[in-house]
Amino acid sequence: xxxxxxSPQSLHVQEGDSTNFTCSFPSSNFYAxxxxxxxxxxxxxxxxxxxxxxxxxxxxRISATLNTKEGYSYLYIKGSQPEDSATYLCAPLTTGxxxxxFGAGTRLFVKA
Amino acid sequence: NAGVMxxxxxxxxxRGQEARLRCSPMKGHSHVYWYRQLPEEGLKFMVYLQKENIxxxxxxxxxxxxxxxxxxxxxILRIQQVVRGDSAAYFCASxxxxxxxxxxxxxxxxxxxxx
Numbered sequence: 001x002x003x004x005x006x007s008p009q010s011l012h013v014q015e016g017d018s019t020n021f022t023c024s025f026p027s028s029n030f031y032a033x034x035x036x037x038x039x040x041x042x043x044x045x046x047x048x049x050x051x052x053x054x055x056x057x058x059x060x061r062i063s064a065t066l067n068t069k070e071g072y073s074y075l076y077i078k079g080s081q082p083e084d085s086a087t088y089l090c091a092p093l094t095t096g097x098x099x100x101x102f103g104a105g106t107r108l109f110v111k112a
Numbered sequence: 113n114a115g116v117m118x119x120x121x122x123x124x125x126x127r128g129q130e131a132r133l134r135c136s137p138m139k140g141h142s143h144v145y146w147y148r149q150l151p152e153e154g155l156k157f158m159v160y161l162q163k164e165n166i167x168x169x170x171x172x173x174x175x176x177x178x179x180x181x182x183x184x185x186x187x188i189l190r191i192q193q194v195v196r197g198d199s200a201a202y203f204c205a206s207x208x209x210x211x212x213x214x215x216x217x218x219x220x221x222x223x224x225x226x227x
Contacts, residue, residue, distance in 0.1 A: 046215030099168050102155040
């Protein structure tokens with residue numbers, strides 16, 4: 001069973017703060033890592049797909065890094081805005097498998 | 113290009129009835145995933161299908177649950193003889209052909225309530 005851990009479980013920040021959270025996963029048989037953003041009452045929305053060790057991806061104020069050797073990925077949000085409030089999910093995939101195991105997510109609350 | 117569509121959005125069933133949840137993937141997508149979100153829990157993988165094939169059903173309960181993705185038409189998740197514990201949000205997602213490397217596009221979900 002793939003054990004995916006995300007930390008912190010929740011995070012409260014002020015508008016304008018920069019923040020980051022972690023996704024940890026077993027490094028063996030790594031294939032790809034997905035990050036999703038999930039707003040309340042909506043469906044998850046893909047942010048990034050990362051495959052290579054050292055990968056860095058960026059979309060606006062959100063960026064992510066990947067370390068496949070030690071089994072972690074960081075998601076950064078620069079200058080948080082209230083509209084960034086959501087749950088951020090990571091999901092690693094292993095070689096030869098198709099099963100997507102989601103972490104429990106980090107719930108971000110940005111106060112105006 | 114319409115996104116992933118799921119219907120119904122809300123479904124109420126009495127214990128012992130059958131529930132059928134439908135998922136139409138995005139145009140050009142041939143891979144479908146089903147997930148379940150129980151109250152106060154995260155997304156749990158149930159099954160991964162390609163057209164006419166079940167690729168990985170390791171997340172499906174052994175009994176009462178089945179899924180299909182026929183050559184024509186939507187993917188169907190079928191729950192027979194529903195029980196209260198089946199009450200959850202069921203999401204499907206689709207992705208383009210290719211093994212796992214592509215992001216998944218999620219539908220709006222079907223919220224099943226068993227009374």
